[in-house]
Amino acid sequence: MPAPESSLSDESLVTSTLGAGGAASFAQLVRRYEKAARAACLVVLNDHHLACDAAQEAFISAYKSLAKLRDRSSFGGWILTIAHNRALRLARHRRRTGAFALPTSDPPDCKPADLELLSAISALPEHERIVIMLRYFQNHDVSTVAEILDRPIGTITKQLSRAHERLRRALTQETRP
Amino acid sequence: MTPLNASNLETRLDSLGRLFPDDPNFVERLLNRIETENIRPDRRSTFHLRRFFVSGIIGLAATVLLAVAIWSICVQTAQPAYAIDAVAQRLLSLNSLHLKGVIYVGGIAHRFELIAQQPDRCRINGRIDQSDPNNVKSTNVIITAGQRAIFDPSAKTATIIPESPEDAREEVAEILQSEVQMMFGASSNFVKTRSETVSGIPADVYETRIEPIERIEIWFNPRTGLPLQTKVYRTDGQTPPRLISTIDLIEPNPAIDPAIFNPSIPPDYKLVTPKPTPDLSPELRFGGCTLGHFHFCNRLQIALANGDVLACWCLFDDRNPGNDLNVPDAQTTMKIETLDGTSFTQHLLHADPTKTGFHWRWSLLRPATPAPGRLLLSWTIQHDHDDGRNIKVVTSYKPQDLPDRVINLQKQTLPPDGKPWTLQEIETSAPQSQKP
Numbered sequence: 001m002p003a004p005e006s007s008l009s010d011e012s013l014v015t016s017t018l019g020a021g022g023a024a025s026f027a028q029l030v031r032r033y034e035k036a037a038r039a040a041c042l043v044v045l046n047d048h049h050l051a052c053d054a055a056q057e058a059f060i061s062a063y064k065s066l067a068k069l070r071d072r073s074s075f076g077g078w079i080l081t082i083a084h085n086r087a088l089r090l091a092r093h094r095r096r097t098g099a100f101a102l103p104t105s106d107p108p109d110c111k112p113a114d115l116e117l118l119s120a121i122s123a124l125p126e127h128e129r130i131v132i133m134l135r136y137f138q139n140h141d142v143s144t145v146a147e148i149l150d151r152p153i154g155t156i157t158k159q160l161s162r163a164h165e166r167l168r169r170a171l172t173q174e175t176r177p
Numbered sequence: 178m179t180p181l182n183a184s185n186l187e188t189r190l191d192s193l194g195r196l197f198p199d200d201p202n203f204v205e206r207l208l209n210r211i212e213t214e215n216i217r218p219d220r221r222s223t224f225h226l227r228r229f230f231v232s233g234i235i236g237l238a239a240t241v242l243l244a245v246a247i248w249s250i251c252v253q254t255a256q257p258a259y260a261i262d263a264v265a266q267r268l269l270s271l272n273s274l275h276l277k278g279v280i281y282v283g284g285i286a287h288r289f290e291l292i293a294q295q296p297d298r299c300r301i302n303g304r305i306d307q308s309d310p311n312n313v314k315s316t317n318v319i320i321t322a323g324q325r326a327i328f329d330p331s332a333k334t335a336t337i338i339p340e341s342p343e344d345a346r347e348e349v350a351e352i353l354q355s356e357v358q359m360m361f362g363a364s365s366n367f368v369k370t371r372s373e374t375v376s377g378i379p380a381d382v383y384e385t386r387i388e389p390i391e392r393i394e395i396w397f398n399p400r401t402g403l404p405l406q407t408k409v410y411r412t413d414g415q416t417p418p419r420l421i422s423t424i425d426l427i428e429p430n431p432a433i434d435p436a437i438f439n440p441s442i443p444p445d446y447k448l449v450t451p452k453p454t455p456d457l458s459p460e461l462r463f464g465g466c467t468l469g470h471f472h473f474c475n476r477l478q479i480a481l482a483n484g485d486v487l488a489c490w491c492l493f494d495d496r497n498p499g500n501d502l503n504v505p506d507a508q509t510t511m512k513i514e515t516l517d518g519t520s521f522t523q524h525l526l527h528a529d530p531t532k533t534g535f536h537w538r539w540s541l542l543r544p545a546t547p548a549p550g551r552l553l554l555s556w557t558i559q560h561d562h563d564d565g566r567n568i569k570v571v572t573s574y575k576p577q578d579l580p581d582r583v584i585n586l587q588k589q590t591l592p593p594d595g596k597p598w599t600l601q602e603i604e605t606s607a608p609q610s611q612k613p
Contacts, residue, residue: 018218023211030204035197049437052203059207066218114193136194168186 009150014072017063026066030059032148033076036133037083043118044087054090058083073150076134077126084122120170128163131156206432215401264402265361268429269354269573271295275431276356278424280305287315292431293353297322297345298438301352319440320345320352326440334449335442343585347477347572355570358553360407360424361385361393370394375405387516392418403427456533457495466558466565470494471509473558473565476537477586480573481604486521486542486554487583489590491535498534512557513542516568520545521554526598529590537590541603 008016008028016025037058041051062079069078121132134145142160146153210216268274273294279286282305289303299320306314317328322342328335340348367383373396374380380396396406406425410418442448460466465474476489492511493501505511513521521542528536542554555568574582580600587597 023208026211027204027208030207034203035194038197039193056203056207056210060210060216063211064216064219068219113189114196117189117193132190136190137197139194164186167190171186 009073010075010148011073011150014066014069014075018066023063026059026063029075029079032134032138033079034059035137036076036130037079039118039133039137040080040083040122041087041090043115043122044084044091046115050090051087054087055083057090058086061086074126076130076149080126080129080133117167117171120167123170124163124166128159128166131159132163132167135160209430209432210428264397264404265357267402268357268360268427271353271429273430273433274353274356275426275428275433276424277426278422280422281420282313285313289315291352291356292433292437293349293356294433294438295349295353297342297349299349299352300437319438320348321438321440322346324440326442328443328446333446335440335446336449336451337440338451341589343589346582347586350572350574351477351570354572356424358570359409359422360395360404360427367395378405380405391516403429456531457493457498457535459491460567464567464569466567468558468560468563468565470496471504471558471560472535473511473556473567475554475556475567475569478542478554478569478571479579479583479586480571481541481579481600483547484544485547485604486571487603488523488540488542488554489586490538490540490556492538492558493535501535502528502538509558509560512559514555514557515544516553516555526603527587527591527595529592529595531590539587539590539598 010029010032013021013025013029013032017023017029034055037055038048038051041054041058042048045051045054058079062082069075121129124132130149131145134140134148135142140148142156143153146156149156273292276291277289279288280303281287287303287305289301289305291299291301293299297320300318302317303315304318306316314329314331317330319326319328320340322345323340325338325340325345326335327338367385369381370384371382372379373382375396378398379400380398383395383397384392385395386392391412392410394408394410395404397403398405404424404427406423407427408420409422411421412418458467458472459474459476460472463474463476465472467473471492471494473492474490476491478489479487481487491501492504492509494504511523513523515521521544524541524543526539526541528538530536553568554571555566557564557566583600583603584597588595591597
């Protein structure tokens, strides 16, 4: 059975990881951002297995460098940037070595329309991107997102609304002939 | 096109989110790696250090303090040291293993990834298929008890072949042990040659050689007791040694998502019906070699006590397969030895006839000098002036599993009314001696 989701803020969990909480506290951060990190990697790699590998590497790298994170409340944006960079590195490596994609259909890789939406999410400003990912990928309601990010509910609602607007504009522009 | 309004954007976002189902093993795998590789957060903040070293005098004092601190940490928290000699045995006792690396065939690098899980599941992405020497292919294979699925990414084909549970167990054990063998070689004489870092991790580099054919380098992390990387160089004795494989990810007992063994056929792949393996070419299925009309196959080799090996093999002329029990003979010889030259004698236990006439022979192989733990056997067949060689791993099983494995494997080739030899009978009886 999966461990219960913590409602502690990212800042508290980062502090706890570097203190007495150790890897157990870090596991809660991983649960919180795992799908978002996989999604950030999938935009680059379009392969669920590879995205999962890249996300794993990203969390390992983040765990090692956690003390270097100056603003502990910005863990979400930080991990997604690391994940994106890891995926780019893996994609470059695969191009160099001529590695091929694994034959998999479980879960299915992205349809073009999904990739288009994922790319649009990746292009959002960091604070809006995190809110979207926590809301739709991690399936948190607005009040939990507010707790995690330690921001007022009103701010989260506004950021969601702005993110929707930006996505709508981006997608409409891309689909225009 | 449907206009993109607030409601269908939310619907699309919701369905996009569902593309990423919960992966309960993700966190488990990560924590396993953190623990196994002894990963710790680097508590030095570069930001604070930068500020600290800004002034010359403060910087000097800080350097001295830092040096004292590092010395005291090193002295007071010495990590347990692991010996390299025990690592191969440790890896062989694993339930599962995850490897990534590169195999070089004809100067071309083929990346591969393997996840093997005892007793009978294995997935290899990038398995080299050299059955046609003019068309070396890299395929992806999923073996489970019941079937073997082979995906050919270049031809976009999927081939599903029935696989008996016994064959699946034998093959998974063999693959797992071959990989460990590939990493560590047949020699146990490891010599530390230098120290280096691999991706920032300090490693001791060991080398082991079987002159003149093989040299293996292992980058070993003494803190975790696991190899970080291995390189195998091999030569045929005529040309300089060449790099034949590199393994750069070695993950013991990874958390495994069972879905990776689900041989779902991608929509753009064509399902092909396999041609039945020619009954007179068992070497294509189990490994071996051919010399003109002569076919040799060493189907399996199982480690017994004192270095003895139980082998199932065949050797026949396809023009007269039923005459196979008369070979080897004066024109056709067979030599069995380890890579370091220890020879084995072969003692026939029973010969099980096949529908096409040749026999699967079950033999006890006994080394000239008893020594358990030899992992590779080389069989050389010579006919007239031609010769062929096949090297295969000797599979080891846990002592408690071995008696049943030995019986069940014999049942694969015995006729319905045939009685398999028990492990005790094999180990203690005085088998009929046969010419080598």
